Amino acid sequence: MKIAPLSGFPEWLPAERIVEQRILDTLRSTFELHGFAGIETRAVEPLDQLLRKGETSKEVYLLRRLQGDERDSELGLHFDLTVPLARYVLENAGKLEFPFKRYQMQKVWRGERPQDGRYREFVQADVDIIGTDTLAFHHEIELPLVMVDALGKLPIPRVIVRASNRKVAQGFYEAIGIQDVDETLRVADKLDKVGPQVVAEMLQERVGATEEQVRLALALADIYGADASVVDHVRELGYTSELLEQGLEELAALLEGANDLLPGSVVADLKIARGLDYYTGTVYESTLVGHEDLGSVCSGGRYDSLASDGKRVYPGVGLSIGVSRLVSRVINRGLVKATRSVPTAVLVAVNNEEERRHAERTAMALRRRGIPADVSPNSSKFGKQIRFADRRGIPYVWFNTEEGEQVKDIRSGEQIAADPATWKPAEEDLYPRLVSESE
Structure with a gap:
């Protein structure tokens, strides 16, 4: 209809x-x-x-x-x-x-x-x-x-x-x-x-x-x-x-x-x-x-x-x-x-559904510190999860890798080791901002 x-x-x-x-x-x-x-x-x-x-x-x-x-x-x-x-x-x-x-x-x-x-x-x-x-x-x-x-x-x-x-x-x-x-x-x-x-x-x-x-x-x-x-x-x-x-x-x-x-x-x-x-x-x-x-x-x-x-x-x-x-x-x-269509600053990736609880704990730790975080709705390949974030303008994707917890700035490609108890995004990335047509 x-x-x-x-x-x-x-x-x-x-x-x-x-x-x-x-x-x-x-x-x-x-x-x-x-x-x-x-x-x-x-x-x-x-x-x-x-x-x-x-x-x-x-x-x-x-x-x-x-x-x-x-x-x-x-x-x-x-x-x-x-x-x-x-x-x-x-x-x-x-x-x-x-x-x-x-x-x-x-x-x-x-x-x-x-x-x-x-x-x-x-x-x-x-x-x-x-x-x-x-x-x-x-x-x-x-x-x-x-x-x-x-x-x-x-x-x-x-x-x-x-x-x-x-x-x-x-x-x-x-x-x-x-x-x-x-x-x-x-x-x-x-x-x-x-x-x-x-x-x-x-x-x-x-x-x-x-x-x-x-x-x-x-x-x-x-x-x-x-x-x-x-x-x-x-x-x-x-x-x-x-x-x-x-x-x-x-x-x-x-x-x-x-x-x-x-x-x-x-x-x-x-x-x-x-x-x-x-x-x-x-x-x-x-x-x-x-x-x-x-x-x-x-x-x-x-x-x-x-x-x-x-x-x-x-x-x-x-x-x-x-x-x-x-x-x-x-x-x-x-x-x-x-600057983005959702409040989320960080998307926590999910390796597989057995590890979803770990991803949810990571997101909760970030939220307790005032960082808007969401968990990927599926455990598809990391490339697809990154594209999910990119379409919404979410600047960071969080991974649980064999080397430990890491966060990636998907705009620059820089990926670093991170601890959800201490890491924080750049101040301008914390919440969506308004930008003029000239920016």
């Missing part, structure tokens, strides 16, 4: 899964280096909570049993990790220490049309910093540096973090007389996808913007730069407001602060609007150099009201990496690969 793949639900082969796992391991270890604690939340949330973020009703997968209580339909699979975080903070506020720095790496489900880098089931990796009532601005500088550090440790094309500030866009739109600022922000957020001509038409049709307002809105979106000179370019457009000035000051502080700590880490790109209306300050999007067609691989921003219990408000700033999107691009384009 031929089984057709189900579109939008990726499944990786073993070597590809190692790529995904190593990326997740790198992100996890880096997040923890920066002081973030890991959490995991349930897969489902009440439907009314999932729909709080706006135009997402068509994207939510409902949870419904074939037979059962109709109330099951009021639950849905989460489509991001921000809504679950808001609920988690409210439920556990009395047990958490604020500012609360958390990372979370889980699958999410989104009912959108599958395409390159977009799936219906995918893994996200989020970092957020949540405060109570207030949250210092310096955390808006901290977050992109965490991501630059994490992604910079991977053998992938360089990631550029582009940033803007919702106060800049909102303050500017208000200053030039646009009435429906929220819709203007949603339309402007489509610039990278549809281009300036389509956005201009949408602003006139949906917002009722004049030709001059459209020209000014596109001029603002065209401003790009790596330092605080972008502030001067905005002011040269000839409009100001209190909100606009506040946003410009924050944008300048972000660029100066981030690039002082990690030069070249953040650039300003004022066409970034982030269409979701809960963002209130800095907004971020990140792309792979040379792979801008993939879209953003990491995005997020500042929100002043993640959640509220009626007494306290919990503001935050967060960034989310589309791990599955990133993995799919580096795998499908051959940009990154694993």
Whole structure:
């Protein structure tokens, strides 16, 4: 029976899964280096909570049993990790220490049309910093540096973090007389996808913007730069407001602060609007150099009201990496690969089935010392057992010979006497590594 793949639900082969796992391991270890604690939340949330973020009703997968209580339909699979975080903070506020720095790496489900880098089931990796009532601005500088550090440790094309500030866009739109600022922000957020001509038409049709307002809105979106000179370019457009000035000051502080700590880490790109209306300050999007067609691989921003219990408000700033999107691009384009398709560093050969127990003891001795080892599934000729290892990328084969225990590096052909109680492989051979296409 031929089984057709189900579109939008990726499944990786073993070597590809190692790529995904190593990326997740790198992100996890880096997040923890920066002081973030890991959490995991349930897969489902009440439907009314999932729909709080706006135009997402068509994207939510409902949870419904074939037979059962109709109330099951009021639950849905989460489509991001921000809504679950808001609920988690409210439920556990009395047990958490604020500012609360958390990372979370889980699958999410989104009912959108599958395409390159977009799936219906995918893994996200989020970092957020949540405060109570207030949250210092310096955390808006901290977050992109965490991501630059994490992604910079991977053998992938360089990631550029582009940033803007919702106060800049909102303050500017208000200053030039646009009435429906929220819709203007949603339309402007489509610039990278549809281009300036389509956005201009949408602003006139949906917002009722004049030709001059459209020209000014596109001029603002065209401003790009790596330092605080972008502030001067905005002011040269000839409009100001209190909100606009506040946003410009924050944008300048972000660029100066981030690039002082990690030069070249953040650039300003004022066409970034982030269409979701809960963002209130800095907004971020990140792309792979040379792979801008993939879209953003990491995005997020500042929100002043993640959640509220009626007494306290919990503001935050967060960034989310589309791990599955990133993995799919580096795998499908051959940009990154694993050095082997299995964790095994050593294959213990079996002379004959009567000696299998000896081989298993050898493997156990290696494993006790943290060396991934497997035993050959058969006792065929040594040449076939070596080919078994070679096909999987296993670098070493262990033999019990008349001269005693020996281990062979099947890449170089070097074979030496070895003791399972003391021998260890080269550090780079202990576990599968990720290598870029240039290595």
